[in-house]
Amino acid sequence: MYTFVLFAHSWTRWVLLLLAVLVLFRSLIGLIQGQSYTQLDKKLGLAFFWALNVQFVLGLALYAGLSPVTRAAFSDMAAAMKDSAIRFFVAEHFVTAILAIGAGHFGIARAKKVDEDRKKHMFMLIGSGICLALMLALIPWPNLPYGRALFFLP
Numbered sequence: 001m002y003t004f005v006l007f008a009h010s011w012t013r014w015v016l017l018l019l020a021v022l023v024l025f026r027s028l029i030g031l032i033q034g035q036s037y038t039q040l041d042k043k044l045g046l047a048f049f050w051a052l053n054v055q056f057v058l059g060l061a062l063y064a065g066l067s068p069v070t071r072a073a074f075s076d077m078a079a080a081m082k083d084s085a086i087r088f089f090v091a092e093h094f095v096t097a098i099l100a101i102g103a104g105h106f107g108i109a110r111a112k113k114v115d116e117d118r119k120k121h122m123f124m125l126i127g128s129g130i131c132l133a134l135m136l137a138l139i140p141w142p143n144l145p146y147g148r149a150l151f152f153l154p
């Protein structure tokens with residue numbers, strides 16, 4: 001179960017990064033060129049919304065029980081905070097991910113509420129931009145001390 005969820009969490013990262021980049025570019029071009037907010041924009045926004053939710057649920061399942069990293073941390077928090085690899089997943093990764101997911105949801109929710117297409121593009125641009133920047137910061141890239149492989153294979 002743990003391996004399957006970690007595998008899904010690791011690969012959903014790529015889906016989310018791709019969707020965030022697509023939403024960002026579509027909304028940027030839409031804003032600059034004054035384009036209307038099309039069905040494609042709506043579908044991309046919906047896919048982004050669900051990918052954020054799936055990644056949150058997978059992350060929570062790891063965080064709240066499946067991951068040996070967070071289990072070790074919760075059994076001795078003082079020691080965990082001194083170990084940069086464990087601290088990264090238990091604190092930094094977790095907090096930044098909540099902010100990233102929150103920013104994505106903020107943009108999507110605001111874009112849905114407003115009527116003007118220009119404003120829809122603007123909120124999607126802000127939400128996807130902040131979300132993308134935070135995701136790039138929270139991912140354990142291979143060159144970091146607590147880094148992981150780019151493509152997780154069980």
Ligand code: HEM
Nearest residue numbers: 010013055056059060062063067068069089097100148152
């Ligand atoms: C923006 C969303 C997120 C992205 C892009 C993301 C990405 C990643 C990546 C790439 C890994 C390394 C997987 C591997 O070993 O290949 C990871 C690990 C982990 N993530 Fe996330 N994550 C996100 C959200 C979350 C959230 C919201 C939580 C907790 C509620 C979470 C908890 C964890 C935990 C506990 C691990 C370590 C699991 C282990 O090695 O045992 N993640 N995440």
